[in-house]
Amino acid sequence: MFITFALITLLGALGMLLQKNVVVAGLCMVAAFFGVAGLFVLLANPVAAALQIIVYTGAIMVLVLFVIMMLSSHQEEEAAVSHPVQRWLSVALLAVLAFGAVNLVLASPGVKALAVKGAEMPQAMTLQTVGTNLFADHLLGFEVAGLVLLAAMIGAVALTKRNL
Amino acid sequence: MDKLASLLHTSPATAWMVAKLVIVFGGVFSLAALWTWVERRGAAMIQDRIGPNRAALFGKIKIIGLAQPLADGIKFFFKEDLVPHDANKALFWLAPFLALVPALMGFAVIPFGRSFVSGGHEYHLALLDPGNGMGLLYPLAIGGMAVYGVLVAAWSSNNKWSILGGMRSSATMVSYEIGMSLAVVTIFMTAGGYDPSEVIKAQGHLPWAWNVVRQPLGFIVFFTCMFAETNRLPFDFAEGESEIVAGFNVEYGSMKFSLLALSEYCHLMTASALIATLYFGGWQVPFVQNPSVLLSVASFLVKMLFFAWVFVWIRWTLPRFRYDQLMHLGWKAMLPMSMVNLVFHAWRMSQGH
Secondary structure (H helix, E strand, C coil): CHHHHHHHHHHHHHHHHHCCEHHHHHHHHHHHHHHHHHHHHHCCCHHHHHHHHHHHHHHHHHHHHHHHHHHCCCECCCCCCCCHHHHHHHHHHHHHHHHHHHHHHHHCHHHHHHCCCHHHCCCCCCHHHHHHHHHHHCHHHHHHHHHHHHHHHHHHHHHHCCCC | CHHHHHHCCCCHHHHHHHHHHHHHHHHHHHHHHHHHHHHHHHHHHHCCCCCCCCCCECCCECCCCCCHHHHHHHHHHCCCCCCCCCCCHHHHHHHHHHHHHHHHHHHHHCCCCCCEEECCEEECCCCCCCCCCCCCHHHHHHHHHHHHHHHHHHHHCCCHHHHHHHHHHHHHHHHHHHHHHHHHHHHHHHHCCCCHHHHHHHHCCCHHHCHHHHCHHHHHHHHHHHHHHCCCCCCCCCCCHHHHCCCCCCCCCHHHHHHHHHHHHHHHHHHHHHHHHHHCCCCCCCCCCCCCHHHHHHHHHHHHHHHHHHHHHHHCCCCCCCHHHHHHHHHHHHHHHHHHHHHHHHHHHHHHC
């Protein structure tokens, strides 16, 4: 199961990078999101899987594809001047980021929890636990995220509607 | 069930799972096919016509035209399968499946009858057993995926009318999803759980305790949003004969068109099942405390098919909205109503303690 979902995720991500057609690339990204949702289910977190599909594939990617189709520029534009320095710099940055991320994940307590078997195995996540965690332990972060989203929304309205 | 399982050399759980798969997917699919006939007969009834009544089995047995879906299916299979020259071939082939698979999958979590115990095993009448952790988030997630069938079909045909249809309908689906989700969240809140079995249990067997009476506003919002989500009239902006030829499926023919059309009816079935589960007590039989399993299944089917009929009824009663009216209704009526519903019930629950 893990191999299947991991392959879906990786192939989707690769397809998204390599496809010249922007709409097909977007659909590959949807496949990658689906693979990630499957991985969430395998990690006994069906709530995260459902939210992943609702938020990312169901809403955000639809809007992204929507904009791409509206603009109807389906082929990627070639860069006018190629900057090999930029490319190498981005590769190096990406490598550093990836290394840091992998290190963080391997050092987190969650990895040790995966080895626990039997009765002490952590329970599957439910919506109730997510809710209590969000509003009891991480209230400040939640409110800040809400405020940032609100600001982004107001900004979008102000940018697109000049004569309110 | 035990005997059958031992005959097939599997465990009862596996045999039951396979049986449920066949029942649910076969049932929804054949009901969807049947509903194409119900739709045409219903339209004829409402418009004072006769409708399809000529199709007969073996040229003899005419059961009020019930063989029509079969005849349609055979005809679709033998039609020429055209792909437009400038279409994106791979996506053009993929689109009918992208439309059909989510439509069929959405039903998996809905309990269509009471759980029962037989031979020491508990059998649940839903594909995903209660306590799977996804609960009613699952049909919402899968319902959100339905947009891709329409979008991909519209874009891959490489036809400006189909793209217009796809754009309109995907915008509709995304905007109505918010109001719908907030209505469902209110139910999660009052039921104290998000598993369909918990939602059904919280409603009980008395009709005045069902969510439709407790949350009439939420019901109106959810019911309206379901029309937008299933792409049915008065909100079927994927299509529009007078404006954009036929809409997102204008380039489709033969079995591919049939799949796109059937997926709409599968959606309709899932939507009516959701309405029955969320607002009308699911498989609960009015005034019967502990109904037998068959009675509960029958009760669920009656509720579901009634709402499926309401979808047909409304399609032939109301004209199509204009696009801006639809967006006004979605953002300026449905979303605030849903919000009011949510805040009101949250306030009532906070007063209750």
